[in-house]
Amino acid sequence: MQGREIKLGYAPTRRSIFSAPDAIKYRGLTKDRLTQLGVSFVDIDDINPEGLLYDDRDVEPILEKFRREGVDGLFVPHCNFGTEYVVARLARRLGVPVLLWGPRDERPDENGVRLRDSQCGLFATGKVLRRFKVPFTYMTNCRLTDPEFERGVYDFLKVCNVVKAFRETRILQIAPRPFDFWSTMCNEGELLEKFNIQLSPVPMPELTAEVEKAKDEGAEVKAVMDYCRENMDIAVTDAQLENIAALKVAMRRLADKYGCNAIAIQCWNALQGELGIMPCAANSLLNEEGLPVVCETDIHGAITAVMAEAADLNRTPSFFADWTVRHPDNDNGELLQHCGPWPISCAKERPTIGMPLAFDYPGAVEAEAKHGLVTLCRFDGDNGEYSMLMGTAQGIDGPYTKGTYLWVQVKNWKRLEAKLVEGPYIHHCVGIHKDIVPVLYEACKYLGIKPDPFDDNEEEIKAYLRGE
Secondary structure, rough: OOOOOEEEEEEEEOOOOOHHHHHHHHHHHHHHHHEEEEOOOOOOOOOOOOEEEEOOOHHHHHHHHHHHHOOEEEEEOOOOOOOOOHHHHHHHHHOOOOEOOOOOOOOOOOOOOOOOOOHHHHHHHHHHHHOOOOEEEEEOOOOOOOOOHHHHHHHHHHHHHHHHHOOOOOEEEEOOOOOOOOOHOOOOOHHHHHHEEEEEEEEEEHHHHHHHHHHOOOOHHHHHHHHHHHOOOOOOOOHHHHHHHHHHHHHHHHHHHHOEEEEEEEOOHHHHHHHOOOHHHHHHHHHOOOOOEEOOHHHHHHHHHHHHHOOOOOOOOOOEEEEEEEEEOOOOOOEEEEOOOOHHHHHHOOOOEEEOOOOOOOOOEEEEEEEEEEEEEEEEEEEEEEEEEEEEEEOOOOOOOOOOEEEOOOOHHHHHHHHHHHHHHHHOEEEEOOOOHHHHHHHHHHHEEEEEEOOHHHHHHHHOOOOO
């Protein structure tokens, strides 16, 4: 997977009664630090001679420039006290995540004069943004060289990526949900009305026609088959492997055709009657490429996968799992498992394309996933309210089982189990081998979603975000 670049609108601010030369100095120092950190940004140096936001007349040209450049977030360093109402006007109209920060003030000079009072201005701007109903992220008042600055900027880029991906999500829905899966029903109209999340439904015959077209053309399907043989052990026939590869190609083409960034597929039973395979291995291949594919037409699961991968700037693939059974020997242990759709980079061993646990058709990847820390999360909702379950777990040893699987240990399984049963969540979750909980928590602020940490550690998450 390739990481995604996020672009910031850089709008440093000052106020007239404090030192303009010192504000200009810190505008330049902050800009240099962003460049050093490799952050992509658009400045306002061409808007006025100072390159600072303080004049209400500059809001319109700044807004026009940032929109033209397609910025994903707004960074507003308070290079002295700042002009809070101008910041709020720009932030509300731009409509992207906002990062507030100011450099830590130096000691007063020998005459007791203070040049900037940046911290005091941040207090004012925070209040005015609240009045304007503009959500914002606050990075603690620190020096440019402090580790809190670097961490805060990078985390904000990830938050911007989650917000951008969520707001632009369009899911390829391949066939309706399986009849037996009432738990994966969703409110398509409400997702569009509340979040601008769009579905692109296609019937199963449209998929199978695309599969046959891919097989007839041949070259792309052959390349996928060669990739499978190089990276996995193959326990299916050549004809079955060809169908798996053609299904992968077909789903990618349909996602591209309809402009989708995720797929939810009715993986059983109609597909088996048409192609004679499970789609799990094809799902795995697409997941490895960074196009999330989830099972049983779970739209909320697809949304979760988009968010999880965006929280690491799309550098790490996620895996779609069932919470299934408790660990036989560990009271806080649980089995994460699915028939075989997990990306192969999750595996701690060479995967096999073979048979799933509960079906008589081939085409599922078999491998235990890598251990280590994972984030487990789930966007879900009912009755008009939406929240996101989130927390971390550790991969542990456990008995062998079929499919793609990982035994994990959580902090308090009984508390988590109650959340899953009492809802609004179900037996599906998304995992990723990264700690993305603070990023997801902060992103929920911008999306109208309630964050729901299952580790009961909300204060710890907030402390991290404060830079503690």
